[in-house]
Amino acid sequence: MSTISEIFGTMVFDDKEMKKRLPEDIYNSIQNTIKNGKHLDLTVANVVAKAMMEWAIEKGATHYTHWFQPMTGVTAEKHDSFVSPKGNGVIMDFRGKELVQGEPDASSFPSGGLRATFEARGYTAWDPSSYAFIKDETLCIPTAFCSYGGEALDKKTPLLRSMEVLGKATMKILKLFGNESVTSVRTTVGAEQEYFLVDKEVWEKRPDLIYTGRTLFGAKPPKGQELDDHYFGSIKARVLAYMKELDKELWKLGVLAKTEHNEAAPAQHELAPVFTTTNLATDHNQLTMELMQKIAKKHGLVCLLHEKPFAGVNGSGKHNNWSISTNTGVNLLEPGETPYENAQFLLFLSAVIKAVDEYQDLLRISVASAGNDHRLGAAEAPPAIVSIFLGDELMSILEAIENGARYDKKEKEQMRIGVHILPKFPKDTTDRNRTSPFAFTGNKFEFRMVGSSDSIADANTVINTAVTQVLTGFYEVLSSAEDFTEALHDLVRDTIKNHKRILFNGNGYDEKWTKEAEKRGLSNLRTTPEAIPHLLDEKNIKLFVDNKVFSEKELRARCEIQLEAYSKLVNIEALTAIDMANQLILPAVSKYTRELTKSIALKKELGLRDDYEVSVAQRLSNLNSEAFARTRELEGELTAVKRLKGAERVARAYAKRILTKMAELRALVDEMESITAKEYWPLPAYGDLLFSVK
Ligand code: ADP
Ligand code: MG
Secondary structure, rough: OOHHHHOOOOOOEOOOHHHOOOHHHHHHHHHHHOOOOOOOOHHHHHHHHHHHHHHHOOOOOEEEEEEEEEEOOOOOOEEEEEEEEEOEEEEOOOOOHHHHHHOOOOOOOHHHHOOOOOHEEEEEEEOOOOOOOEOOOOEEEEEEEEOOOOOOOOOOHHHHHHHHHHHHHHHHHHOOOOOOOOEEEEEEEEEEEEEEEEEEHHOOOOOOHHOOOOOOHHHHHHOOOOOOOOOOOOOHHHHHHHHHHHHHHHOOOOOOOOEEEEEEOOOOOEEEOEEHHHHHHHHHHHHHHHHHHHHHHHHOOOEEOOOOOOOOOOOOOOEEEEEEEEOOOOEOOOOOOOHHHHHHHHHHHHHHHHHHHHHHHHHHHHHOOOOOOOOOOOOOOOEEEOOEEEEEHHHHHHHHHHHHHOOOOOOOOOOOOOOOOOOOOOOOHHOOOOOOEEOOOOOOEEEEEEEOOOOOOHEEEEEEHHHHHHHHHHHHHOOOOOHHHHHHHHHHHHHHHHHHHHOOOOOOOOOHHHHHHHHOOOOOEEEEEEHHHHHOHHHHHHHHHHHOEEEOOHHHHHHHHHHHHHHHHOOOOOOHHHHHHHHHHHHHHHHHHHHHHHHHHHHHHHOOOHHHHHHHHHHHHHHHHHHHHHHHHHHHHHHHHHHHOOOOHHHHHHHHHHHHHHHHHHHHHHHHHHOOOHHOOOOOOOOHHHOOOO
């Protein structure tokens, strides 16, 4: 058994490998590209490509691919082999231009009209800040994906743009604080990933799980998660074996998987990595999701990444832990020890508060998907209303600053930013509110609304850009101030005063909060079709265009793609529900009813009591007729919705008409399941699924 340090990063062409294999001048040149975004010279690229290929071949690779993240949210790759013809034979070859740029025939990726099909080719460009790695005997080169017009066709390009502008805006602020030693700033992310594991043989008997990733029917089992006995409970041997292999494979790819534990729901688990630079964290999370699913199959398991595989049981999300760090190793959301550090911390803290308040709609949009709609606001995940949790300690400090009051009654003086030291607040008072969508957890913010199957790119693009916008405004105020400390104090105080409506320390699941939030004027975009069109609100277009993260054209395309993806998904769900009803459920109930009626006839002849049979046969006949009627209606609604025009209108109709009809059908089916003899029911029950891994 090899140790972690022996296997960690062995499948990654990382700094260590580059140093070993590249001539010094080439190594320095590529470092300059990675660290400072300097243009990569083709002669340099040729040397890097050759070294990379030799390394990959030593590791058993035969192919290479540009690995990218189109707007579908899943990663894409097109494999080419290293083999090139030469004379009568072949040689292994990989050139700089193939490393730096690729042209996948990508006409079938969604582009929202950005790339007309006659010019089907977009191109991929190497992101040298994310190391190449080997997966499935293929050298994978992390790339961005653009159209020839330069429009982003992926989730990575805007993320990289947002990281760059935030870095610049932060540097300017740091200079105001007299900090000259910092040469670059990056955002960091640790994405905790939740997932379910079910037995593959049981999964195979559920068409809804196979086609849609969630159960469309299923009566509640007698035991769910009410005992909370699964949370942090001992992990079953089979799951443990799976987690061990998953960790090991992730470590090889340089993903620092750190903690694995059970989650609240039966069969639910979580993997947390150590945080890293945001674009790497995004790549790593994509790899994590891919390996989770792949390795599960090897263990006779299926990994469900859907946000809500089971009704009535906790859904899955991703906790996106986010912060800003300098190249000198300072976390700018760490309160610090001195008045100076505290002042800087309070400025960045207020910037995040203002950003989240002003762009709460965009945060909601960044996590909007058909799957996540079942989770947000369903009394277990964070609600669809965005708010910030700071903890009592920090909250009272901010209140004192706002009111010019003394923070601690014993202190004689008012707290002045830049003059006084913040009192210490113990770390555990800053967390433990699990209901908050955006929580300050000591030295970072944790955004908890991201769906478990979603890429974290969109969410971070929004957070980075919104904070950039606010910091740019702060810079203007502070750079022209005569008295910096005074201006800083006023700025923090006014920001708190103007944006405190977004601060909420209470229970986000409480009904009362929805009403209170409405009074505060917070947005509550309940569904994806309601949320997405706000991407094109004037203030949002302005935010992205001014900061050069999206062009207006790119935003319009994205809006359309997301609405269409929503409609397609719900359409598949509806078709699956109809098929399951017609082919499995209605016939099974009919068959069981016939069995009951035969029994009734027989019992009548013999003069035996038939109360049970009569009662159940009656109920099932009624319910099955109703279920049949709902199925017909659902079919009718689908036909009607398909005739509608316009992405927004169609998506809204799917949300309103189709999902409602599906829920009506489900209620009837679940009731029938609960009174039908188990041997007649055509699907594994919730209990069979949730407790399938022994
Ligand atoms: P918990 O939330 O369970 O108390 P931690 O606070 O240790 O656990 O960390 C949760 C996640 O936050 C981990 O993935 C961790 O790497 C990440 N994290 C910690 N510090 C930072 C940071 N400065 N920036 C981004 N993510 C961070
Ligand atoms: Mg957490």
